[in-house]
Amino acid sequence: MIVINNKKPDLRINEEINCKEVRVIDADGTMLGIMSAAAALEMAAAKNLDLVEISPGAEPPVCKIADYNKAVYEKSKRDKEAKKNQKVVTLKEVRLSPKIEEHDLDVKVKAAYKFLSEGNKVKASIRFKGRQQKYMTDGVEVFNRFTERLADVGVVEKAPMMEGRSMILIMSAKKPT
Numbered sequence: 755m756i757v758i759n760n761k762k763p764d765l766r767i768n769e770e771i772n773c774k775e776v777r778v779i780d781a782d783g784t785m786l787g788i789m790s791a792a793a794a795l796e797m798a799a800a801k802n803l804d805l806v807e808i809s810p811g812a813e814p815p816v817c818k819i820a821d822y823n824k825a826v827y828e829k830s831k832r833d834k835e836a837k838k839n840q841k842v843v844t845l846k847e848v849r850l851s852p853k854i855e856e857h858d859l860d861v862k863v864k865a866a867y868k869f870l871s872e873g874n875k876v877k878a879s880i881r882f883k884g885r886q887q888k889y890m891t892d893g894v895e896v897f898n899r900f901t902e903r904l905a906d907v908g909v910v911e912k913a914p915m916m917e918g919r920s921m922i923l924i925m926s927a928k929k930p931t
Contacts, residue, residue: 766807779818852892870908
């Protein structure tokens, strides 16, 4: 079974453009101004090119007199470039305990430091079991020590709060100044 991808890009051309007025750009990039869609279509036909709607959200919509296949190629090239420059931020988790020792905290801080320096967000969580639920202040103190040590690379995005039996804190990387 052969599947052919006939997905048409979201560019409307020629008679598909059903607006009264459009802002027209010539094939060489010069602005021709606002005119009726019929007049713009006639100009495109006179040059043996298509009228391609490149910005349908504008008021009035922006159309360009160009070869349709070339416009599709340029649009896919722009989209690919935008996707390449996009930064994806992930959320990494570090689990702490209310009665954590100094060295163990140092190990967790080192891991969180690495995550934050890579540009990721860090979710620190403390799970309270049994009788530990009476001593929520211990968890807040652990978070205070944790955030103090990470102050040079991260900022607290979401202050410590309880979710069920866990206390959660979210830190994000500091913006470079």
